[in-house]
Structure formats: structure tokens, C-alpha cells
Amino acid sequence: MQAKKFYGQNFITDKNLILKIISLLQNDGETLVIEIGPGRGALTGELVKQFKKVVAIEIDKDLEEILKAKITADNFELIIADVLEIDWSELLQKYHGQFKNIVLISNTPYYITSEILFKAFRNSEYLQQAILMFQKEVAERVCAELGNSKYNNLSIVSNFYAKPKYEFTVKKNMFNPVPAVDSAIISLDFTNNHKSEIDDTEAFIALVRKLFNNRRKTILNNVKSTLPDHDAAQLLNEVGIVSTLRPENISLEEYINLYNCVIKK
Numbered sequence: 001m002q003a004k005k006f007y008g009q010n011f012i013t014d015k016n017l018i019l020k021i022i023s024l025l026q027n028d029g030e031t032l033v034i035e036i037g038p039g040r041g042a043l044t045g046e047l048v049k050q051f052k053k054v055v056a057i058e059i060d061k062d063l064e065e066i067l068k069a070k071i072t073a074d075n076f077e078l079i080i081a082d083v084l085e086i087d088w089s090e091l092l093q094k095y096h097g098q099f100k101n102i103v104l105i106s107n108t109p110y111y112i113t114s115e116i117l118f119k120a121f122r123n124s125e126y127l128q129q130a131i132l133m134f135q136k137e138v139a140e141r142v143c144a145e146l147g148n149s150k151y152n153n154l155s156i157v158s159n160f161y162a163k164p165k166y167e168f169t170v171k172k173n174m175f176n177p178v179p180a181v182d183s184a185i186i187s188l189d190f191t192n193n194h195k196s197e198i199d200d201t202e203a204f205i206a207l208v209r210k211l212f213n214n215r216r217k218t219i220l221n222n223v224k225s226t227l228p229d230h231d232a233a234q235l236l237n238e239v240g241i242v243s244t245l246r247p248e249n250i251s252l253e254e255y256i257n258l259y260n261c262v263i264k265k
């Protein structure tokens with residue numbers, strides 16, 4: 001079967017790489033793993049050996065027979081569906097009562113990387129951890145810390161929902177077919193997050209996004225255009241943010257303080 005480019009199919013071919021990725025997952029013997037895009041079962045085959053249960057979601061119907069023939073273990077469940085069409089909270093709630101921990105793993109189809117990331121963020125209350133393969137550039141942004149040239153709003157949002165870590169780079173020749181760019185594995189620890197510091201996470205994320213609309217402008221100018229009803233200079237002064245900084249020079253904690261100050265007004 002030919003790999004389908006439009007489904008982002010780049011299959012892992014290296015057994016050591018598979019074991020190295022899976023070793024990053026937390027497993028207390030009672031853990032459920034959800035895998036997005038099992039493909040031909042490269043990771044799945046090993047996951048069913050190590051975990052209590054594996055639920056895999058694959059869009060490509062042509063892979064159904066291949067997967068079912070390869071993985072016959074009782075602890076394997078295959079859902080043939082588009083992961084973006086699935087109701088994640090319904091699925092996760094169903095398993096939440098049955099399993100102590102739920103972890104997510106995916107060699108992600110790169111055309112929907114950010115959609116998958118945000119689905120995980122928005123349902124992170126049910127998840128302990130995610131181990132995800134991204135394009136290297138995206139992985140670097142998710143995991144970048146303040147002061148790093150890759151730090152941007154994606155880094156801030158990721159650090160808000162989880163503790164992200166850049167685990168290791170994966171060279172493009174580890175896949176078949178070989179993709180255009182190198183990849184990287186990241187881990188997200190959802191138990192380490194800042195959600196309790198904010199009343200409305202969606203409103204907070206929306207504010208951060210808007211403040212990055214003109215990332216070359218100062219935070220003062222971005223606050224002026226995003227929050228026209230506020231005295232921008234006074235607001236920044238109140239939360240101790242230097243008004244001449246650019247949005248990418250401001251920490252997550254400072255954005256949280258800014259948001260909390262705005263909603264009090």
C-alpha cells in the first residue's frame with residue numbers, strides 16, 4: 001500500500017526509535033494510552049505489549065485490515081475516524097472512570113499538528129501526559145522558554161496548559177517515505193500547569209493571541225489596539241511590565257498578571 005501524502009503518512013521504520021519514544025510514556029500498570037494515527041502499527045505493536053489498554057484512532061480505512069491483522073491483542077481497540085471529528089471530551093470521560101491515568105501518543109500527521117495540540121490542551125484535565133512527534137521547528141516553538149529566539153505565543157500557551165520538554169531530534173531518514181524536514185519528540189506534562197490561575201482559559205488564550213498580532217510592535221502598542229477601553233500605560237505599569245518590550249519578551253506569569261488585572265477593571 002502506498003503512503004498517502006494527504007494524510008501525512010510518514011511511517012517510522014526504526015525499532016530502536018520506537019522503543020526510545022515509548023520509554024518516555026508514564027506507565028503505572030493501570031494506564032490507558034490513546035494513539036492518534038497508528039498507521040501500520042509501528043508504535044501500536046509495542047504499546048499493546050506494555051500498557052493495560054491501547055485505543056488508536058486512524059482516519060485511513062485502508063489501514064484497518066492491516067492493523068487488525070497485525071495487532072490481535074485483547075487490550076487493543078481501533079477507532080476508524082477523523083480525530084478532529086471525534087468528541088474528545090466524551091471519549092476521555094468514558095475512559096476516565098475506568099483508568100487511573102490516560103496518556104496520549106502520536107507521530108502526528110503534520111497537516112493537523114496544531115489542531116491536535118489544541119484538542120489535547122482543551123481536554124488536558126483528563127490527560128496526564130502526551131508524547132508527540134512534531135516537525136522540529138514546531139517542537140522548538142512549543143518548548144521554547146523566555147529569551148529563546150523561538151519563544152512566541154505558542155510557547156506561552158503550551159507552558160500555560162502543560163510543562164513542555166523538547167526530548168530529542170529525529171532525523172528525516174527515520175521515516176518512510178522520507179519527509180521534507182527533520183522532526184522532534186516532545187513531552188507535555190499536563191499535571192504541571194497554570195490553569196487554576198485564570199478564571200476563563202479561552203479568554204486568556206484569546207488575549208495572548210491578540211497581543212501577538214503585531215509582534216514587531218511594543219507591548220504598549222499591542223495593548224492599546226487590543227484593549228482600547230483601558231489606559232495601556234497605566235495597566236502595564238500596574239502589573240510591572242516594561243512598556244517598550246515586544247510581546248515575545250514577556251513571560252507567561254506576566255501575561256497571567258496582565259489578564260487578571262484586566263478582568264478586575
Ligand code: SAM
Nearest residue numbers: 007010011012037038039042059082083107109
Ligand atoms: N504511527 C505511525 C508511525 O509512526 O509509523 C504513523 C504516523 S503517520 C506520520 C500519521 C498517521 O495519522 C497516518 O497513519 C495517517 O493516516 C493518520 N492520520 C492522518 N490524519 C488523521 C486524522 N485526521 N485522524 C486520525 N488519523 C489521521
